[in-house]
Amino acid sequence: MKIIVKARVGISNVRDLRADLLTAAYEYIEGKTGTTLILQGCKLSPNRLSEERRLFAMLAPEAAEHVSILVQDENNKIDVASGLLKDGSSQEINNISIRPKRAPGVGRHNVNNILLLNWLDGLGPQTIKSISEASGTSYPTTAAAISILADQDLLNVKKDRSISLKYFPIEQWRQWIASGFEHRKSARFIDRSGQPRPPSSLIKRLQKLGRDDIAISGIEGARFYYPDLDLSGSLRLDLVINGNHGSDLGFVKKIDPALELSNNKFHKADLVIHFLDRPKTHFKQNGELLIADPLECLADLYNMKLDQQADQMLRFLSERKKVVHA
Template sequence: MRGNLNQNKGPQRHREVDARVGNALIEVKFGVDALRTVRTSLMEVAYAVGEDPVARGYVVLADSPITRERLWDEWKRAATVLRKDVLHRLTICLHTGGRISGIPHDPDGKMQPILAGVIETKRGKANTARTDYSFVILKLLLHRWLTSGEPVTSEWLARTAGCSYPAVARALSPLGSLLERRSDRRVVLRWFPKEEFARLLATSDRARSTVRFADQSGQPRSAESHVRRLEKLNPPGIAIGGVLGAKHYYPGLDLVGTPRLDLSLHSPGKRMNLDFIEKLDPALKRIDDPRAPANLVVHAVRQADAQFSPRSGGLAWTDPVECLLDLHEARLEAQAVQFLNHLEAKAQAR
């Protein structure tokens, strides 16, 4: 089926879409969490369908947190402005859990595999990755509470996370009384939320797309040696976390040596580019077992503003919350508790 895809080719007069298969015009969006993006895509596909009397248009949302209820509301709004002959040839599709459902009707048995083929083709080409904005926004609130202690606006959270206002509202809603809401609409955590932090830990590997590497030569380089080589390579978007990062923020951390190197890679809305690993050390090979010893671990930082700090010698330091997550992920629980106690003491003194 995929071999029949005729992407952006053919005699059509309409704007280019992601794929045209027969009379089907297909636009695919990954990880969309804002209705305005759906609205824009729907209107653009509607223009294309309006120019071609035999075409049918499909706006396909893959890996999207938007609910069917909200999509139905958007469909009803579109129905008030679109010509009926165009509206009847449009479908919004939601691809979740391997199934494609549609509004106002599910695609038929013939269209299902066609749409699935386009999704997989686009997924292979698109440099995208889904962001867990609830994870990101809670992490930003923790970072703010543990550093400056200043309250923030929803606008700041949306801009820093790189998401929409509804995504911010969804992330803040479960926090309830943990949040102090100021009269000027700014918010700040009242205290360190241990239960919420436990949730961050539980979802950290997935939300940060953690990738582990182990030395296969039998003569592993030290973390400090890898850092020196990284400084020379200077790959973009890299920050140092883990033990080295925690020691930067708290030199008194009780740990001799550096068991591994943790790196944060700024990858907002895109897949991590790990090409630098081969240049850094060809002996490092990816491992999938999270319990196997690793020499180097890379974590994605998905927010729009990475919140990295400058570092003498090049590269950057990742933020304290990332370092804290790294220590837990490395099973350095005693050091993680010590580091958190230090951060909390500084926050309370402030």
């Protein structure tokens, strides 16, 4: 049986633990898949964990036989005294990299964006499980986000329970992007030499690195989706990296040694790197370069106070997908 190993950081309430256990039960029922939950920095007591494990076994006895809960200490070592791990597996588990905990609201934001991007790409109906996997969210979080859209009558639901967006009102796009992308983590870099390289030069240097996890966003990315973008030149270069705010940004020195990280959001940045923390990137190939999804590009335009250009791009994308309803 396939075993999925999931790492969770800083769980402090039973609600989050129960959500993970419920997801594990769904995954077992749908695909006969087992789950090992690794808890790092867990705030729940051993007695509380044991009680939750007992209750889970009562509610879903068959699935519970294939779900393990393991606690990882501050040195990234697993306590194997419980006997939940097979011989020889502890070394593999101990080498797992723990991802930082997401900010509240990021999961729902990812689900919404995946649905909208699927709609823009014409992918058709998708199962809740596939949407959950693409957005990197738990089954309950995915289902809750979908329920909110269903209440607004924005979804097509097929007999097999697969779903897709019917349409997306343009008046909601801007609000969605503005509110959703406030959760996005970014790193800002400033050229300390006094002679910053133009974005086109940085892009050429990035291209030589051959990275498949970094895409161009911002003004340059927006032009890929909306060639009539009414702007001359670029204010800065925006990039999207598939990862979280703990990702290694050492590559920046390779594209320009003069770029230095700045924590002052009021300083004009020459390079801004945004972190895309979901499995499905929706990056587009453009020659030897990758382009971030259009929602990332729109968010950058609004962030740079280019509201008029962003609104024009929104209308363009909406008209391209316009559907006449009965």
